[in-house]
Amino acid sequence: MTDLLARLAARRRVAIVFWVLNAVLLVALLVFALR
Amino acid sequence: MPLSLAWTGARPPRGLLDELATGAGMLAFAILLVEFVLSGRFRSISAHIGMDVTMRVHQLFARSALVLALVHPFLYRAEFDRALPWDPSRQLTLTDDGTALASGILAWVLLPGFVLLAIGRDKIGYRYETWRWLHGLGALAIAGLLLHHSLAAGRYSADPLLAGLWTALFVLALLTLVNVYLVRPLLEQRRPWTVTALRRVALKTWEVTLEPEGHRGLAYRAGQYVWLNIGSSAFSLRENPFSIASAPGAGPALQFVIKELGDFTRRLGEVQAGTRAYVDGAHGNLTVAGRKEPGIALIAGGVGIAPLLGILRQLRLDADPRPALVVYGNRVEAQIAYRDELNSLTRSRGGKVVHALSEPPAGWQGKVGMVDGALMRDLVTTPEMRRWLYVLCGPPPMMAAVEDALIELGVPAGQILSERFTYD
Numbered sequence: 001m002t003d004l005l006a007r008l009a010a011r012r013r014v015a016i017v018f019w020v021l022n023a024v025l026l027v028a029l030l031v032f033a034l035r
Numbered sequence: 036m037p038l039s040l041a042w043t044g045a046r047p048p049r050g051l052l053d054e055l056a057t058g059a060g061m062l063a064f065a066i067l068l069v070e071f072v073l074s075g076r077f078r079s080i081s082a083h084i085g086m087d088v089t090m091r092v093h094q095l096f097a098r099s100a101l102v103l104a105l106v107h108p109f110l111y112r113a114e115f116d117r118a119l120p121w122d123p124s125r126q127l128t129l130t131d132d133g134t135a136l137a138s139g140i141l142a143w144v145l146l147p148g149f150v151l152l153a154i155g156r157d158k159i160g161y162r163y164e165t166w167r168w169l170h171g172l173g174a175l176a177i178a179g180l181l182l183h184h185s186l187a188a189g190r191y192s193a194d195p196l197l198a199g200l201w202t203a204l205f206v207l208a209l210l211t212l213v214n215v216y217l218v219r220p221l222l223e224q225r226r227p228w229t230v231t232a233l234r235r236v237a238l239k240t241w242e243v244t245l246e247p248e249g250h251r252g253l254a255y256r257a258g259q260y261v262w263l264n265i266g267s268s269a270f271s272l273r274e275n276p277f278s279i280a281s282a283p284g285a286g287p288a289l290q291f292v293i294k295e296l297g298d299f300t301r302r303l304g305e306v307q308a309g310t311r312a313y314v315d316g317a318h319g320n321l322t323v324a325g326r327k328e329p330g331i332a333l334i335a336g337g338v339g340i341a342p343l344l345g346i347l348r349q350l351r352l353d354a355d356p357r358p359a360l361v362v363y364g365n366r367v368e369a370q371i372a373y374r375d376e377l378n379s380l381t382r383s384r385g386g387k388v389v390h391a392l393s394e395p396p397a398g399w400q401g402k403v404g405m406v407d408g409a410l411m412r413d414l415v416t417t418p419e420m421r422r423w424l425y426v427l428c429g430p431p432p433m434m435a436a437v438e439d440a441l442i443e444l445g446v447p448a449g450q451i452l453s454e455r456f457t458y459d
Contacts, residue, residue: 029058
């Protein structure tokens, strides 16, 4: 698991940041729409 | 921020889909405006996270903005109608103002084409300057249309606070273009450079030396890159990113190693000594300054040797005693540049240079094949080497293979530095 995370961190760090930020934006959008 | 301003505004919410539609539209516009700052030309950003990361984030978020923008009009359930007297906050209807809708529709039509033109940039093959004008002005035109649409058709954006925020962000985006296309060239014009030497160092590979004209040169760290413009006006968009191969400690002259690849680099051999050049930088974070690892491995593919050469040269000037390993991959032997200097710089610190050729000549003594995981497993043999710093510059498949192998060998990801110049 640690290996996998390390590999993800090295190779896919931009993709990880992208999907995390996208998830945050989508949650913000849902919270906004459901208020 | 726009969402929270819309939230705190005094307007009552509508149904889920209407609110999703509005939210998606606002997010798309906000992302598009942030994209201007993520254009890779701001040192405060690229020096910290690297240009490749900045550009990749820029490219990926363009896709997010596109998806949000495309779904935005289809989620609405409210009807197009004039404002009803009993609904002053427009909870029940969407504007039926043709102009307000037209700007949005035009932006909606233009945005997919604009993003596709950017993604297919290499395949379409337009000239680099054409591409930059098209992308910069196209983005500004779409942002302008969206500003009009938001202010004229937007329900929440009718609030002065949110309208002010959109306008301020649009002005900020405009200023980033003014900065890149006008302010930077003006500053560069006051700090010109001259090409003092042009030398062929390997097959289709040139070394270009620049000297500052009447100024003290550039503050940079070994391994960084600049946007370089040779032989055109400072206002021309004929500038390309190139890694600096010289060491900052060696004096104000800048050296670049440039391979004949694109429309500018193919004409490089025709450049005469004395040609005026302009430099914007330094950018990037491929640098070992301040790193305390006990050894340094520099792994290059082709012209990726340029920043690593700068790093090696600076290490020698700093009398840095740490051992170094250089792994240098090329297709054929004639592409190997700076062979003697690399040997001298590396051996003096008890290290070695490993050459790998994918098409070796008869009797080749070095490694055969690409610089890949198998080669790295052959070279990283001691536990001590797991604590080294690994600096990578080369074609993306090489970097991916080497990064994977290093991680497998137990090198922590934080000890692997890389910068890509090719995306998508």
